[in-house]
Amino acid sequence: MTMDQQWDVxxxxxxxxxxxAAARAVETSRPDALIEDPYALRFVEAARAPAKLPTTEAEAAASDGREYWSEAATYVxxxxxxxxxxFRRAAEVGVTQVVLxxxxxxxxxxxLPWPEDAVVYEIDQPLVLDFKLRVLREHGATAGGAHRPVGADLREDWPAALEAAGFDRARPTAWLAExxxxxxPPEAEERLFQEIHRLSAPGSRLAVEDFGNMSAALADNAADDSVRTLGVNVLDLIHTGQRPTPAARLTGLGWNVHDVPATRAATEYGRPLSPKFAERDGHYVFAHRS
Ligand SMILES: C[S@@+](CC[C@H](N)C(=O)[O-])C[C@H]1O[C@@H](n2cnc3c(N)ncnc32)[C@H](O)[C@@H]1O
Incomplete structure (x- = not known):
């Protein structure tokens, strides 16, 4: 294992x-919350973050990055x-093998209310998953279906780790890349889509967050903002440069693609995005393999 594989939360x-998680905790504290994640607050409480992260609307409003946190909580x-x-739609049509x-x-x-036959695989770094499971256990959380964490690096041979954990490539899968x-890195992203395609039985579904215009996202002193609000420079963490969009990649692989601008989803849920988040032009891509 190389050093950069060992990150934790x-x-x-x-x-x-x-x-x-902080953004989900803030949203959960709002009277008009779109989602309820009772564990999000617990993760922030249990971690020793380099900067204080808000967990309520009031803390977000009082924090140093107040606009950022309030708008980010809505986006998240x-x-x-x-x-x-x-996932609700996938379960309705019987697709209950899930990979996050x-x-x-x-x-x-x-x-989420999973059917009994659901199997949820989660892939992330081992230390991230260890922390999550420890906190969930401490708070008595129980999974709805079978829950199979897979500690793996998505730049390496994650399909082997997934299959070793019991993933069944003959069964349709609902995937998520959020x-x-x-x-x-671009080559790992390209491989990711190819591997998802290879492992997806007919009837599989994939949802992907397309981050849209990263240069708009990175304008407005993003580095300073992220150091102030998170304690790290987000520009050191991401790979920029042109890549095919997820919609284009999936169309090229023969999937049926439904591409929803984040601004439209937000309006439909009654929670419009702030101009700063709207101009990032993110999309949620829903694809189906027939
Ligand atoms: C912004 S968080 C999103 C987490 C989650 N999908 C959500 O929306 O709450 C990014 C996640 O990607 C994971 N990640 C980034 N690169 C990875 C890699 N090469 N292998 C495994 N996990 C990775 C990080 O550990 C982190 O948990």
């Missing part, structure tokens, strides 16, 4: 998982809800 790219709420709905790629502190295995793509 307060180091390297792992801290972005904790930031997303919309995206979380959009992908919760992806780079699951971070995602608690869907514990908070909050992931910019953290992967």
């Amino acid at each position: 307060v180091s390297g790219v792992g801290i972005t998982a904790l930031a997303v 709420a919309v995206r979380t809800r959009a992908f919760d709905d992806h 790629l780079a699951s971070g502190l995602d608690t869907r295995a514990f908070r 909050g992931l793509l910019p953290y992967l």
